[in-house]
Amino acid sequence: MPGYIVLGKRSRHETMVMPEHHHDHEHGSHLSDTELRVRALESLLVEKDLVNPDTLNELVDTYEHKVGPRNGARVVARSWVDPDYRRRLLDDATAAIDEFAFTGRRGEYMVAVENTPTRHNVVVCTLCSCYPWTVLGLPPVWYKSAPYRSRVVIDPRGVLNEFGVTLAENTEIRVWDSTSETRYLVIPQRPAGTDDWSQDELANLVTRDAMIGVARALTPDALARAEAAS
Amino acid sequence: MNGAHDVGGMHGFGPIDPEVDEPVFHAEWERRCFALSVAMGAYGSWNLDMSRYARETLPPGDYLTTSYYEHWLHGLQRQLVEHDFLSYDEIEQRMRTLQQASDHAET
Numbered sequence: 001m002p003g004y005i006v007l008g009k010r011s012r013h014e015t016m017v018m019p020e021h022h023h024d025h026e027h028g029s030h031l032s033d034t035e036l037r038v039r040a041l042e043s044l045l046v047e048k049d050l051v052n053p054d055t056l057n058e059l060v061d062t063y064e065h066k067v068g069p070r071n072g073a074r075v076v077a078r079s080w081v082d083p084d085y086r087r088r089l090l091d092d093a094t095a096a097i098d099e100f101a102f103t104g105r106r107g108e109y110m111v112a113v114e115n116t117p118t119r120h121n122v123v124v125c126t127l128c129s130c131y132p133w134t135v136l137g138l139p140p141v142w143y144k145s146a147p148y149r150s151r152v153v154i155d156p157r158g159v160l161n162e163f164g165v166t167l168a169e170n171t172e173i174r175v176w177d178s179t180s181e182t183r184y185l186v187i188p189q190r191p192a193g194t195d196d197w198s199q200d201e202l203a204n205l206v207t208r209d210a211m212i213g214v215a216r217a218l219t220p221d222a223l224a225r226a227e228a229a230s
Numbered sequence: 231m232n233g234a235h236d237v238g239g240m241h242g243f244g245p246i247d248p249e250v251d252e253p254v255f256h257a258e259w260e261r262r263c264f265a266l267s268v269a270m271g272a273y274g275s276w277n278l279d280m281s282r283y284a285r286e287t288l289p290p291g292d293y294l295t296t297s298y299y300e301h302w303l304h305g306l307q308r309q310l311v312e313h314d315f316l317s318y319d320e321i322e323q324r325m326r327t328l329q330q331a332s333d334h335a336e337t
Contacts, residue, residue: 031328031329031332033325034259034300034303035257035259036325036328036329037303037307037321037325038259038262038263038266038303039259039262039325039328040321040324040325040328041266041303041306041307041310041316041321042262042266043324043328044316044320044321044324045266045270045310045315045316048315050270050273050315051266051269051270055265055269056262056265056266056269057265059264059265059268059269060255060261060262060264060265063254063264064254064255064261068254124238126236126237126238126239127235127236127238127282128235128282128285129298137254138254138264140248140249140252141249141252141256141298142246142247142248142249144298145243145246145247145298146237146240146243146294147243147244147245147246147247148246149237149238150237150238150239150240150241150243151243151246153238153239154238154239159246162245162246163246163248177238180278180279180282
C-alpha cells in the first residue's frame, strides 16, 4: 500500500495502517503514534480527574469478560421454550430483554426478528458498527469491516453462502440495517431433535453468529463436535 | 450525510474475513481507547450520533485505511477538544513527554 506503513503488532484482521506522516521516525521506538496518543489522552484525563483508572479497568473487564453473546443465547433459549416470553420479545424486545437485568450499558431500542422456514433475517450496520451490546457484547472485526457492511445489503444470499448458510431459492431474506437508536437480535430457528432439552442446554446451541443471522443455531451433533474439539 | 463511511452497496472491498476465536480486543491501546470513549461519553457532552459524526470526519482515505478503534480514537480526541476538555497542544506535548520517558526507559 504505497504511502502507508503498517505499525504495531496486529493480526491480519485488524491491520493498522496510518499515513506515513503520522509516524515520527526519529525516535525509532516501538510505540506507535496511536499507542502514544491513547496513553496521552488517558494520562491527561486522569490528571485532570475527569476519569478514574479503576473505572476504565472495570469497563474493560465488563465488556471483555461479563457481557457477551451468552446473554443473547439465554434470551433466545427462553423464547424457544416459553411461548409467552417469545410473544413479549417479538412485541417489545427492549422490555423483554430487560427482564434479564443484564449488566453493562443497556441496548438502545431493541427489535427481535424471528427466522422461520420461509424467512431468514440478517443484521448489519452499513454506516458503522451499531450492535446490541447488552445481548451480544462488542461486535467482531468482520461485522465492523467494509467488506461485510458493503456487500450483505446487495448480495445477502452470496454472503450467507460464504458463512455456510445455504438457503432455498424461495426463502425470503430480510437485511436489517442498524442505527444508533435501533438494534436487532435475530431469533434463529430451534434445531430439530431438541424437544427434551432444558432452557440452559438449549442456550449452548445459540451462537453469536446465529443471533447476527450469518449462521443457524448449532445442531446437537455440531455442539457435540465443538465440545469434543475443545 | 454520505461519505467514505457510507459503504452499503459498494463494490471492491474484498472478501469478508472472519477470525476464528477472535479476542474482544486486539491490543492494549484498544482496551484503553474503548474505555476512555465510554467513560467520557458518560458526561453527556455529546451523544452517540455526535460521536459517530466525529469519527466520520476522518478524511476518506484515512477512514478506509485505518482500523475501527483508530476511528474511535480520532472521534474521541476531536470531541475532547471541541468540548474544551483538552487541547491539541497539550495532547501533542504529552505524547512527546511519554515518548521521551519510553526512550529513556529503553536505554
